[in-house]
Amino acid sequence: MITKWWQKAVIYQIYPRSFQDSNQDGIGDLPGIIFRLDYLKKLGVDALWLSPVYPSPNRDNGYDISDYQGIAAEYGTMEDMERLIEEARKREIKIIMDLVVNHTSDQHPWFKEAKKSSESPYHDFYIWREEPNELISNFGGSAWTFVPEVGKYYLHLHAKEQPDLNWENPQMRKAIYAMMNYWLAKGIGGFRLDVIDLIGKEPDRLITKNGPKLHDYLQEMHRETFGNYNVVTVGETWGATPEIAQLYSGECREELSMVFQFEHISLDKQTGKRKWDLKELNPQELHQVLSKWQVELQGKGWNSLFWNNHDLPRIISRWGNDDHYRELSGKMLAIYLHFMQGTPYIYQGEEIGMINYPVASIEEVDDIESHQMYASRLKAGYTKEELLASINAKGRDNARHPMLWDDSKQAGFTKGTPWLPVAISSEISVKNALADPNSLFYTYQRLIQLRKELPIIIEGNYRVIPTEESHVLVYERLLPGQRLVVVVNFSNQVGHFSLEHPEKSGVVLIHNYQQEIKEQLAPYEAYAILYTKN
Known part of the structure; x- marks a missing residue:
């Protein structure tokens, strides 16, 4: 419920x-x-x-x-x-x-106090070790940084300016x-x-x-x-x-x-x-x-x-x-x-x-993750063109x-x-x-309205409907007396899917083309139809 x-x-x-x-x-x-x-x-x-x-x-x-x-x-x-x-x-x-x-942040008052002395009450708010192990930061490089004041390494699974908190405390x-x-x-x-x-x-x-x-x-x-x-x-x-x-x-x-x-x-x-x-x-x-x-x-x-x-x-x-x-x-x-x-x-x-x-260049990039990847992979032999292609595809900026x-x-x-x-x-x-x-x-406004109006979107059971083409994706949502079918062509190629008389027996809730629904799907065509038993 x-x-x-x-x-x-x-x-x-x-x-x-x-x-x-x-x-x-x-x-x-x-x-x-x-x-x-x-x-x-x-x-x-x-x-x-x-x-x-x-x-x-x-x-x-x-x-x-x-x-x-x-x-x-x-x-x-x-x-x-x-x-x-x-x-x-x-x-x-x-x-x-x-x-x-x-x-x-390493600028948080807790960490500023923690790195002053091992006796600080905030020292154990973070994770310290005498020697680093092989853990790698999610941003690349070792996950450990040395602090001379206490003679220990602290853990950071992200940037070195992001020390990890000690949840055991x-x-x-x-x-x-x-x-x-x-x-x-x-x-x-x-x-x-x-x-x-x-x-x-x-x-x-x-x-x-x-x-x-x-x-x-x-x-x-x-x-x-x-x-x-x-x-x-x-x-x-x-x-x-x-x-x-x-x-x-x-x-x-x-x-x-x-x-x-x-x-x-x-x-x-x-x-x-x-x-x-x-x-x-x-x-x-x-x-x-x-x-x-x-x-x-x-x-x-x-x-x-x-x-x-x-x-x-x-x-x-x-x-x-x-x-x-x-x-x-x-x-x-x-x-x-x-x-x-x-x-x-x-x-x-x-x-x-x-x-x-x-x-067109790394100088245009702000994101720390992209910069660290670029620097480490450039040293590993990747070309600038390869690295910029990856940043343009996946970079957080x-x-x-x-x-x-x-x-x-x-x-x-x-x-x-x-x-x-x-x-x-x-x-x-x-x-x-x-x-x-x-x-x-x-x-988007229509999709939000439908979610508020139709319990089947919130509560209906989900079932895949198999298709013959890999880029045609279909599923249905089910409640007693109701069936909601969603059909999408995840491609710029023509696709095919057959629903028997879709607009005669069901209500088209949404359709991204201003045309009749047919067996042949246009590029990126998508629609949802609600069927209700009388």
Whole structure:
């Protein structure tokens, strides 16, 4: 039985630095988000997930937090944050905070004290060893850095400026829980928990993800913090399988509402290699993976549904067609995902069809992960051309270029100099999307409306319908007396699928072509039909 508000919700992710600049310093801010709330209300979303807005040196674009209970000056003030929470509430929109509790910035007061002396009460808030082992940072290189003041190495599974917290320390955990309750008391709608599957790490055993105490910590967190509020919690879990996901989000587990799993996101990289090692996506393989998660979490957990986020390239450039079929392929991708069971996430600009931003040199790149990959692989013998091709395909900056609001000089994002270049386009903007009743924006708006109106989208059982062509993907959702069929052509080639008299016996809920549904599918054609027994 579906009872939680977030099971019926659609969540919109905002990357605050790139959403809307209100003071013309080139950096998006909280007053800018407030200014755009009516636009988000028009889209129909129920909650806004904000990437981190805490004070930070921005070594990793805010995911290196130096003060958990503050607001970075570039984004505004705590009064701005409180006003955002209240103005969003007036529009029936909740605010979800992005929170990193696996690590802090090396500029956090805890770490500054921790590295002064082994006797500091904060020293054991972090993970120290006399000698490093072979653990590798997710950004490349050793995961250990030496501090002469204490004669020890500290662990950092990301950049060296992001020291990992020691979750075995109960005093550290209490401090984290107090901070979380501080935000919950302000009326936020929940947390997105960054790399949460790493907090149970056991570095001496080379265990990073899914450590043996991970779920003990999460159950304690639930008891001490968000379990006392009606909020949503979603964990970023790169190592999750459907079985593991059930441990987080099962009905009786009292841990998280859901997790972000990334199995489908890894399907265009070579097996056993890193995301930069590219291969072409097989649509049928994608269908199999997403269908597996649908079936195996049915009644046992809850899915998060997403194509994009702040770490991923734009989905139309990645798996759609950002040339001749930009809007059509964008609509296809949206229709395919939004009729599945779970909570959909829309990343800023996805609803207007924003695409990747290619660069010609590493000097144009801001992202630390891309820079570290480029430097290490250049030494390993890769060519600059190969490395830039990978960055243009998968680099995180692709998602972080400013939002395109209109056709002015900086696309309505700022009147100053933007922190990342604006990908100015004569075709792609909110202004253009709102003016065109057939735009991608209105497809997303319609999908959100349908989710609110039709219980079958929320509760219906999922079943794959086999097809003869690998690029034609079909599934159905089932409730007693109802059947919802979703058909997509995941290709710029013609496809074929036969439904007996589809428009005579069922209601077409959505279709990305303005034409009659036929057995032959046009490039990127997608539709959903609802059948009801009399």
